[in-house]
Amino acid sequence: MSKNPRWPATITYFVVALLIGVGLGSVVQTQFNLAALQAMGVEIPIEVRLTTTLQDLANFAPLYAVLFSVGFVVSQTAAVLLSRWLGGRFQAMLCTGGAVVGLWATLWLVNTLAPPPTLIAATRGIAGLAAMLATAGIAGWLFARLRQRAANAKRPRGFSGMAVVLGVGCLAAAPAVVTQPAQAQEAQAERAYQVDALAEGLEHPWSLAFLPDGRMLITERPGRLRLLSAEGDTLEASLGGVPEVFASGQAGLFDVLLSPQFEDDRQLYLSYACGSIDANHTCLAKGTLADNGLEDVSEIFRAQPAKQGAAHFGGRLAWLPDDTLILTLGDGFDYREQAQQLESHIGSIMRLNPDGSVPDDNPFVDRDDARPEIYSYGHRNVQGLVFDADNQRLIAHEHGPRGGDEINIIEAGNNYGWPIATGGVDYTGALVTPFEEYPGTEPPRLEWTPSIAPSGMARYTGDLFPAWQGDLLVGALVNKEVRRVRLSSDGTAEDVEGLFGELEERIRDVRVGPDGAVYLLTDSADGRVLRVTPAE
Known part of the structure; x- marks a missing residue:
């Protein structure tokens, strides 16, 4: 031996x-x-x-x-x-x-x-x-x-x-791994705003909508729809009638959006994850707001095909001027190639009629090899969405992986590149693609590398902060702040500054209230509703 x-x-x-x-x-x-x-x-x-x-x-x-x-x-x-x-x-x-x-x-x-x-x-x-x-x-x-x-x-x-x-x-090609120290942020000058907590004790709040009388609806990711007074007091901790939600990881109850005719029809829309860990979808339901809950709730859209896992659902909602509804989706993380396949909803943005039917002028409505609801495609995970009424344009942002967060102007039928073209790399450091730009795909108007993990987004149109007029306010989960972005009428974008970093909180949503104040939702198991006004 x-x-x-x-x-x-x-x-x-x-x-x-x-x-x-x-x-x-x-x-x-x-x-x-x-x-x-x-x-x-x-x-x-x-x-x-x-x-x-x-x-x-x-x-x-x-x-x-x-x-x-x-x-x-x-x-x-x-x-x-x-x-x-x-x-x-x-x-x-x-x-x-x-x-x-x-x-x-x-x-x-x-x-x-x-x-x-x-x-x-x-x-x-x-x-x-x-x-x-x-x-x-x-x-x-x-x-x-x-x-x-x-x-x-x-x-x-x-x-x-x-x-x-x-x-x-x-491994000869591998240089020594050097961890670049994070650049210390410059000391922020004294801000001309104050931040007040309106409500606390919310479990991963995701979205906020203002009712005409000043009350607020807050979605919480586990599946609750909370009703707050204008002062932030809880009127209903969990309104009844909310559809059954698949809540796990990033999955749960997402956006809430009022009907354009809400004062007449009392209807609202909810986006959410439905199904199970082995077969789930991004779903959309509408219902009528009553005193203590929702009535006549019905599912009007379900993204197909089903996917596994609990990541990248999208879920933001917005109205276009013609009263068609935009719903954003994600790529499910493991299904990124489907963002380039028109026969799949995954990794796309939808345009729907208020009843969930397909508008006759959608870009792919006449193609047998495409889902007719698709408005644009080639997206990773779109969780920021606003319609700019002043310039008549739809603006969205999406998460990249490690880098490659994007702000895009969305136009019907366009391909926004994922995963063929991106400035980001996988979380392992591997390249998703060798191309940052590729023929036939739309380059972003602004890109963040390294990633800021963009979340909710609002366009400031109030009177309290004149210097912010028309700017985008983009929540940043990783950076724990809000980025103020100036998007000019010709589509060029500038990241102007970070705001509210002193809070050291993950910002999930940003909204501009009817009073001109900025409202923030913090993403934690003990989340808060914050109100930002000019300093006294």
Whole structure:
């Protein structure tokens, strides 16, 4: 029976195998991501493919190395010990199989615990997952072979040294990961506003609508529709008649919007997630507001097809001047390619009649291969929406991944690029696409990289803050502030400043009240309604 190599050598072989497994895994995930783009008709020249592969080795591989090493350490230690217990037999088989199981278990654990449904995009499908697992198997097999070769050799034959060179070469393109310190924000000058809390104790409030008499309706993500007085006192903690809501992760009750003829018909609209974790949709219902709840509630739209997970539902609502209704959707995170498929609602913006039917002049209404409700497509997760009456334009923003948050002017039938063109990268550091712009897609009017995680958005049209007149006020969840953006009549945009950062709260929604004050909803389990007025 051959001797086992000593631990220093074993550690060397382990590191070599790990580096090669990480390098191969990075290359495989890049090719699967590019293949998904090619399946949508995107042309990817060989030089772009090579550059993308090298960029992912630099930016994706370091994080993947952390994930990969967890399962690899456990699996290879167990495989070596088990092989030793079996008298040195089956080492290659045990190391190979153990590496596969170790990576699978790591990916399962990460996908279960991390907010994104599937952290590594290439593993969304069976083929991509199998290919990534195969690279782990190769690494495990190599580790076993290196140990066996060393144990059987009377003296080193140079193979391990060459393997070290190859292993390091897999990551040679990866520069040292340097964490850029966040730039300290400049000290804010004394603001000419004051912030007062109107209401507290709301559970993840999502949207706000003002009733004609000054009362407020607040949606809470778990599925409650709260009625507040103009002073912020709770009149009804949970109005009855709200549709059944799927509440999990980002899913829940979203926007509330009054009918343009509310004073006559008392109708309002609610967007929400419906279904289950395994099959859910963004849904839209309308009902009539009575004294203590909603009556005559009916679902008038349900996004198709169903999707799994609890991420990226969109859910913002707005009226156009012709009394058609706009509803924004998300890409479901794992379904990003469907944002380019007109036969799917996912990753699109809808235009509907007030009863949920399809307007005759929608851009794709005459196409058999398209959903007739679609107004625009190529979106990731649209959660900010306003109609600019002064310039007669629909303005939306959407979340990018790590960077690539966008403000867009929405026009009928246009393709806004996701996931073919974006300035953002996946949360793993991997490129979603090698293209920031692509022919046939609309570039954003403004982009934030790194991401600010935009949420609600309002256009200021009140009288209390003349300097903000006509500007967009964009909630920022990550930055814990509101960005003031000036969007000129010709469509050029300027990020002017951050507001309310001293609150250090995640801002979920921004509204301009009939009194000209700015109203903020804070996103937490103990959320608040805040009122911003000029300083006294």
